Amino acid sequence: MVGWEFPPKHTGGLGVHSYELVKELTKLGHRVSFLTPFTGPFTPVPGVTFRFPGDAVPGPAVEYPPAYWAGETPDSPFENSIDGYNAWVERLATLGPVDVVHVHDWFGTYGGAALARRLGRPMVMTVHSTEYDRSLGHPWDHILQRELAGIRAASRVIAVSRHLRQQLIDRYGADPRRVRVIYNAVRPTERLERIDPTKRVVLYVGRLAAMKGVDTFLRAAARVVPVFSDVLFVIAGEGPEYPRLVQLAANLGIGDRVMFLGKVTEEERELLLEGSSVFVLPSVVEPFGIAALEAMAAGVPTIVSKTSGVAEISTGTFRVDFWDVEEFASRIAELLEYPTLRRAMGEQGRWEALREGWPERARETVTVYLDAMREAGLPI
Numbered sequence: 404m405v406g407w408e409f410p411p412k413h414t415g416g417l418g419v420h421s422y423e424l425v426k427e428l429t430k431l432g433h434r435v436s437f438l439t440p441f442t443g444p445f446t447p448v449p450g451v452t453f454r455f456p457g458d459a460v461p462g463p464a465v466e467y468p469p470a471y472w473a474g475e476t477p478d479s480p481f482e483n484s485i486d487g488y489n490a491w492v493e494r495l496a497t498l499g500p501v502d503v504v505h506v507h508d509w510f511g512t513y514g515g516a517a518l519a520r521r522l523g524r525p526m527v528m529t530v531h532s533t534e535y536d537r538s539l540g541h542p543w544d545h546i547l548q549r550e551l552a553g554i555r556a557a558s559r560v561i562a563v564s565r566h567l568r569q570q571l572i573d574r575y576g577a578d579p580r581r582v583r584v585i586y587n588a589v590r591p592t593e594r595l596e597r598i599d600p601t602k603r604v605v606l607y608v609g610r611l612a613a614m615k616g617v618d619t620f621l622r623a624a625a626r627v628v629p630v631f632s633d634v635l636f637v638i639a640g641e642g643p644e645y646p647r648l649v650q651l652a653a654n655l656g657i658g659d660r661v662m663f664l665g666k667v668t669e670e671e672r673e674l675l676l677e678g679s680s681v682f683v684l685p686s687v688v689e690p691f692g693i694a695a696l697e698a699m700a701a702g703v704p705t706i707v708s709k710t711s712g713v714a715e716i717s718t719g720t721f722r723v724d725f726w727d728v729e730e731f732a733s734r735i736a737e738l739l740e741y742p743t744l745r746r747a748m749g750e751q752g753r754w755e756a757l758r759e760g761w762p763e764r765a766r767e768t769v770t771v772y773l774d775a776m777r778e779a780g781l782p783i
Contacts, residue, residue, distance in 0.1 A: 405438045405492055405504065405511035405518075409453070410446040415610060416693040417507060417531050420563075420587055425451050427765030436498055438511070440488040454498075456491045485549075489514030493521070502781065503527055503772045509534070509546055512553030519556070525775035528557035529585075533570060536688040539613055551575060558775040561585050561768065563691040564712025585767045586716055587691045588760045589700045603634040603739050606679040606703070608672060608694045609686075611642030616685040616708065616725050618644075618651055623685075625655040626732035631739055639664045639675060676701040680745060681738045686711055687725045695720070699752035704745045706734050719751030 404425065408418040425435045429450030436452045437445075445453050492514030504526045506515035512528065519526035534542035534550055554560055554575050560582045562568035568584050571577040605627070607620050617638065624636040638648070638661065645663070652661045667675065676682070682698035682705045689711035696713050698705045699720065707714050708725035721734045738745050773783055 404435055405506040405515040407439065407507065407510040408441065409437060409439055411444070412441060416587065416691065419693055420529075420531065421507060422446060422448070423588070423590070423761040424765055424768060427761045428769070430762070431765060431769065433769070434499075436501075438492055438495065440484070440491075440510075454495065456488065485510060486513075489517075493517035498522075502776060505529070505772075506553055506557070507531065509549040509553060512549045512556070516552060516556035524781070525558035525779045526553075526556055527559045527561065527771055527775055528553045529561040529563070530554070530567060530571060530690075531563055532688075532690040533567070533574070535570065535574060536690060537612070537614055539687060557581070558778055559583060559771045561771060563587055565715055566710065566712060567690045583767075583771055585764055585771070586712070586759075587693050587696065588764050589693065589696045589756055590760060591700065591757050603631050604679045605634060605636045605681045605683060605735055605739075606639070606675055606698070607637070607683050607685075608639045608667070608675065608698075609684070611638070611640050611644040611648060613644060614686060614688045615642075615644075616687045617648055619685040619725065619728055619731060620683055621648060621651050621655060621657070621661065622728045623683075623731035623735060624652075624661060625657050626728070627735050627739070628657050628660050630736055634660065634739060636661045637664065637675065637679070638662065639667045639672065641666045672697075673701070676703055679703050681706065681735055683731065683735065684708065684711060684713070685723075685725060685731060689713070696756050699756035702749040702753045704738050704748035705752055706731065706738075717752065717755050719748055719755050721748075 406421045410418055410422045425437060426448050428435055429448060434450055436454055438454050440456060442455050443453060489511060492511055501522050501524050504515050504519040504524055506512055506526060506528045508531050516526055534546045554571060554577050560571060560577055562571055562582055562584050563586060565584055568582050571582055572579050607617060609615050611617055627634060649663060652658050676698055682703045684692050684695040684707045686708050689708060691712035692707060695705050695707050706721040706723060709722045710725055714722045723730045723734060776783060
């Protein structure tokens with residue numbers, strides 16, 4: 404498996420997905436070598452071997468900047484770092500028996516495709532989001548080319564939503580017969596719904612990036628704050644939009660009613676969900692939206708944009724057009740006003756979030772592996 408990040412150091416859903424998937428694959432009896440540019444430490448998973456630059460590779464020496472990959476020295480050229488990682492993946496030796504090379508997103512497509520060719524094994528690619536989505540329609544060409552290369556080289560492509568699958572077909576020319584939708588999931592926890600009717604906390608958790616639509620969250624907050632004197636809007640996460648969003652909150656006159664927490668730990672996120680009245684995911688584009696699924700699993704009534712992948716599998720959420728500030732504000736106010744509605748939506752969302760989990764997603768992924776292996780004429 405060619406991945407970019409793995410817990411405990413991860414910035415979003417890709418790392419969570421990788422962890423949960425390999426955990427279930429090993430329970431099914433499979434062995435996984437996880438190839439990452441980071442040096443760890445990694446959350447241990449029995450049956451998973453982590454490999455990272457520094458391992459011996461045949462051929463001329465390649466310079467790797469592992470400190471940059473760990474996010475510690477941002478002065479290194481990003482594209483050069485990616486190229487070094489792919490060169491290492493391509494020439495990695497001593498992997499042992501391999502049946503499938505599974506690449507996540509664009510980071511390792513060149514190296515993963517070359518490794519699959521060298522080993523004579525099929526490549527599977529999971530697309531978690533596209534450069535069109537992340538850039539809101541203004542893709543960086545060097546990332547776009549890596550995505551295209553991966554989709555063209557893959558025997559099978561996994562998309563995390565139907566919307567994303569259609570985009571891969573329309574914009575990337577993917578063969579519809581080779582693209583399979585496998586949704587993300589969440590795990591059940593010991594947390595029970597604990598919504599305090601006297602407490603009004605509206606929560607957003609995620610990256611502070613343009614595609615996430617956090618400005619809509621703030622504009623809706625400005626409409627709700629005058630109605631509920633005790634409401635607090637909480638934003639947990641970090642990203643390039645942070646300075647602009649802080650300024651926007653001030654300009655809207657709600658700086659004292661919005662709390663920016665920055666990056667939070669897993670434990671802190673659970674506490675936030677336990678104490679929240681409403682969760683909002685207002686993304687302009689959201690290929691899936693694990694954060695919303697986690698909120699649903701915690702019993703928090705959830706409002707999502709219609710363009711999110713999680714909206715495809717949920718009927719127990721309010722779904723709103725990403726641009727409709729008035730509708731977001733109206734739905735938030737409705738949930739804050741009526742505790743009975745909050746409880747009903749929380750219970751329905753929890754059931755929907757947990758009816759299928761990572762064990763089912765892992766078995767679906769194995770089915771994709773087997774299809775790719777059969778097509779390549781490999782023994783099953």
